[in-house]
Amino acid sequence: EVQLVESGGGLVQPGGSLRLSCAASGFIFNKFWMSWVRQAPGKGLEWVANIEQDGSEKYYVDSVKGRFTISRDNAKNSLYLQVNGLRAEDTAVYYCARGVSPDNWGQGTLVTVSA
């Protein structure tokens, strides 16, 4: 069974940073693209970033370019999202998901940006 478990969210002040993590199991992690998708409270889904199997290719939505960095450690079956320069509009549940068009999702980790 595919399992994706996110962690690292929390309350942070504007301009602050967090490192989100996603522990993957139940599939061959290094065979899949991985993505981060976020959902602001009461809003729709927004693709944030994705990363190729070996980490050499990374893509981001325009609104986070230069502030967020996606990475992975295939030896640890883990996906990461370093989020810097946080803004109020980054407040959302951040989901780790498998694939470019995600077919499996974690339960999400909440990031709240507030003074």
Place this chain on the structure above:
Amino acid sequence: QSALTQPPSASGSPGQSVTISCTGTSSDVGGYNYVSWYQQHPGKAPKVLIYEVSKRPSGVPDRFSGSKSGNTASLTVSGLQADDEADYFCSSYGGSKNVVFGGGTKLTVL
């Protein structure tokens, strides 16, 4: 990277069918056969119902079906059940490994 357009709400009575549309452009929905549909119950993670326009993952009932015509994709839910009441989101590959989502449709089972 504009969001795909979905109706904000849809409704139907138990046993009826309802169709939800998802309109994009030739750069996303119309340009690729990589449209997915997701169901999300309150407080839960999205669950994929349809991928690659019309394919169903194992375990998804055949009451859920997908199609596409031009720049518009559609999800049809047949034989509505109470548990189908949820939010539904479409997504499409948009080129250069970008993915775009729809704004979501809240389905109410009357």
